[in-house]
Amino acid sequence: MGVNLTLITPELVVTGLAFVVMIISLLVPKDQKKGLAYLSVFGLITTLVILYLMIDVQGTLFNGMYVVDAFGSFLKMLVVLSSLMAIIMGVQYVEKFITGFVGEFCFLVLFATLGMMTLVSAGDFITLYVALELMTISFIILVGFGKRIFRATEAAIKYLLLSAFSSGVLLYGLTLVYGAAKTTNIDGIMEYIAQGETPPVLLLGIVFLISGFGFKVSAVPFHMWTPDVYEGAPTPVTALLSVASKGAAFGVFMRVFLKALPGNVELWMPVIIAITVLTILLGNFVAIPQKNIKRLLAFSGVAQAGYMLLGLVAFSTVGVSAALFYALMYVFCNMGAFGVVIAFSQAGGSDEIQDYNGLWKRSPFLAAVMLVSLLSLAGIPPLVGFVGKFQLFKAIMEQGYVWLVFVALGMSMVSVYYYLLVAKAMYLKDPKENTPIKVPMGMQITLLATMIITLFLGIYPTPLTNLATQVAKTFF
Amino acid sequence: MDYQVIAFWLLSFITLGSALSVVFFTNIVHSALALIVTFLGIAGIYLTLHADFLAAVQVLVYAGAISILIVFGIMLITRGDGKMAETNLFGKYKYTAAIVVTTLFGVISYFIIRTPWSIETAALSENTIGDLAEILLADYVIPFELAAILLTVAMVGAIVIAREVKNPK
Numbered sequence: 001m002g003v004n005l006t007l008i009t010p011e012l013v014v015t016g017l018a019f020v021v022m023i024i025s026l027l028v029p030k031d032q033k034k035g036l037a038y039l040s041v042f043g044l045i046t047t048l049v050i051l052y053l054m055i056d057v058q059g060t061l062f063n064g065m066y067v068v069d070a071f072g073s074f075l076k077m078l079v080v081l082s083s084l085m086a087i088i089m090g091v092q093y094v095e096k097f098i099t100g101f102v103g104e105f106c107f108l109v110l111f112a113t114l115g116m117m118t119l120v121s122a123g124d125f126i127t128l129y130v131a132l133e134l135m136t137i138s139f140i141i142l143v144g145f146g147k148r149i150f151r152a153t154e155a156a157i158k159y160l161l162l163s164a165f166s167s168g169v170l171l172y173g174l175t176l177v178y179g180a181a182k183t184t185n186i187d188g189i190m191e192y193i194a195q196g197e198t199p200p201v202l203l204l205g206i207v208f209l210i211s212g213f214g215f216k217v218s219a220v221p222f223h224m225w226t227p228d229v230y231e232g233a234p235t236p237v238t239a240l241l242s243v244a245s246k247g248a249a250f251g252v253f254m255r256v257f258l259k260a261l262p263g264n265v266e267l268w269m270p271v272i273i274a275i276t277v278l279t280i281l282l283g284n285f286v287a288i289p290q291k292n293i294k295r296l297l298a299f300s301g302v303a304q305a306g307y308m309l310l311g312l313v314a315f316s317t318v319g320v321s322a323a324l325f326y327a328l329m330y331v332f333c334n335m336g337a338f339g340v341v342i343a344f345s346q347a348g349g350s351d352e353i354q355d356y357n358g359l360w361k362r363s364p365f366l367a368a369v370m371l372v373s374l375l376s377l378a379g380i381p382p383l384v385g386f387v388g389k390f391q392l393f394k395a396i397m398e399q400g401y402v403w404l405v406f407v408a409l410g411m412s413m414v415s416v417y418y419y420l421l422v423a424k425a426m427y428l429k430d431p432k433e434n435t436p437i438k439v440p441m442g443m444q445i446t447l448l449a450t451m452i453i454t455l456f457l458g459i460y461p462t463p464l465t466n467l468a469t470q471v472a473k474t475f476f
Numbered sequence: 477m478d479y480q481v482i483a484f485w486l487l488s489f490i491t492l493g494s495a496l497s498v499v500f501f502t503n504i505v506h507s508a509l510a511l512i513v514t515f516l517g518i519a520g521i522y523l524t525l526h527a528d529f530l531a532a533v534q535v536l537v538y539a540g541a542i543s544i545l546i547v548f549g550i551m552l553i554t555r556g557d558g559k560m561a562e563t564n565l566f567g568k569y570k571y572t573a574a575i576v577v578t579t580l581f582g583v584i585s586y587f588i589i590r591t592p593w594s595i596e597t598a599a600l601s602e603n604t605i606g607d608l609a610e611i612l613l614a615d616y617v618i619p620f621e622l623a624a625i626l627l628t629v630a631m632v633g634a635i636v637i638a639r640e641v642k643n644p645k
Binding site: 115129145156 | 637
């Protein structure tokens with residue numbers, strides 16, 4: 001039988017890379033593992049180039065078990081890009097706080113990347129579930145392997161228990177849908193639903209699916225794990241967890257609901273709308289009293305997941321394209337913010353916001369990156385976050401959800417307040433000590449890149465908008 | 477055919493009964509032993525469905541490996557001769573849990589009973605292991621290989637996490 005393996009070239013490259021890094025890291029002496037990070041970064045850049053060239057490629061493998069399309073390739077690029085940045089920014093952090101584990105850090109990130117890449121391409125519930133587990137298990141290890149970091153073990157155990165629970169719920173949902181449709185194939189389920197009947201178990205299955213995916217994208221009320229895990233995990237892992245795992249889970253959420261279940265849209269849409277509103281409200285309000293920057297970013301991440309869900313609520317090409325745009329923009333802004341947190345803690349600072357007092361005197365560069373990232377997350381023009389939010393609001397406006405636009409808009413105002421609290425600490429208060437902070441070279445380049453992209457796409461978003469629109473045509 | 481129905485009911489009672497005793501026993505060791513019976517009962521139900529390979533896997537993995545793991549876990553955490561109240565100091569939510577679980581059970585059963593299940597009578601496989609092997613290495617090869625990678629990652633991860641951190645600075 002003819003199997004076109006060129007379709008999965010990026011996945012094969014990442015798999016090979018991960019195993020090569022794993023084997024080499026066993027062979028080289030402990031203090032010389034930094035080269036592995038360079039190797040991983042080089043491999044991931046290669047993958048990124050391949051993915052960019054493959055963006056127009058369409059095809060399925062093994063009777064629909066694995067789907068390669070523009071939507072998947074776009075999200076894979078997002079995932080690979082985040083892993084790339086996480087490795088560049090994380091190497092020094094890992095060397096300093098988790099000495100001797102650089103090799104493990106690199107290959108576990110690569111395996112998590114592989115899991116996320118296959119997750120967004122899954123055309124069948126079985127592929128979906130195995131990929132999801134690969135991603136989750138790699139992340140559990142990454143969260144817990146920094147044993148000397150305060151609370152990392154606690155975070156890992158919480159993440160393990162809660163993600164096992166949510167996987168169970170998701171799996172139960174998948175079996176119920178399978179029981180009704182008698183197929184695990186996403187296209188097959190769509191055909192089954194198109195026949196017009198909705199048995200009660202299918203409904204039950206959809207509810208379970210929403211809660212399972214809701215956990216992965218940390219939507220309220222399934223967000224409980226986010227702040228604790230984000231706070232306890234090593235910061236580079238938190239950064240990766242917050243952008244890549246959310247992006248990938250969001251991608252599969254969209255694929256299942258827009259590809260397999262569009263026939264029942266009137267049944268599941270009210271639930272999604274309720275979850276979206278709750279997520280936006282709670283994420284923004286609970287972020288206000290946070291004293292720890294990682295917890296603040298965790299709750300801001302919950303709120304941002306709510307904004308991304310607006311793209312699903314819109315249920316249109318414009319909505320999906322806006323959500324994809326937002327997801328990619330979120331990568332740059334969040335990675336910028338977490339990069340500053342990493343650089344700051346490497347220089348001996350804690351994660352408490354009051355320790356950021358007077359950061360601009362100690363390192364104008366870090367303070368500027370943090371400010372740009374946070375303002376962009378808040379949606380202030382002319383930064384890219386504004387364009388992202390504008391497109392999302394426009395998409396749901398077109399569908400007639402004016403009240404939802406007002407809720408989201410009002411909550412964006414609230415978010416400006418807590419983001420500016422950090423800015424106030426950085427710019428208006430006096431530092432406790434005046435030692436300048438040295439930022440490593442790789443970190444500087446990455447942070448500069450995120451800042452420039454945030455500014456550039458804010459002023460001239462057309463290339464990314466066009467790409468996202470083209471990609472969103474996969475659905476509908 | 478009738479024997480199968482009798483076997484099904486018998487196995488169901490054994491499975492559900494032992495599952496309930498897992499919850500209600502006051503000694504954690506007894507709960508673990510009851511759990512093994514549950515696993516075996518499910519293996520029996522697989523057998524009545526002609527899923528012989530699955531039944532074998534169920535016995536090997538669940539009744540064998542997982543039970544051993546649980547018993548090891550109990551060995552490490554138990555206090556006061558395995559009395560549940562002394563071992564699990566945080567298990568105070570008996571009534572809340574009962575209400576939540578009964579409600580959930582009621583809702584799920586209601587939905588399942590309301591569903592008109594269509595029963596298909598497809599031909600049964602004569603050689604389950606051979607057919608499974610063909611499916612796993614043809615259409616399902618991607619999840620199969622991913623599962624292999626997943627197991628590698630889990631094993632390496634267990635070592636990474638369990639390894640002692642030497643020379644803390």
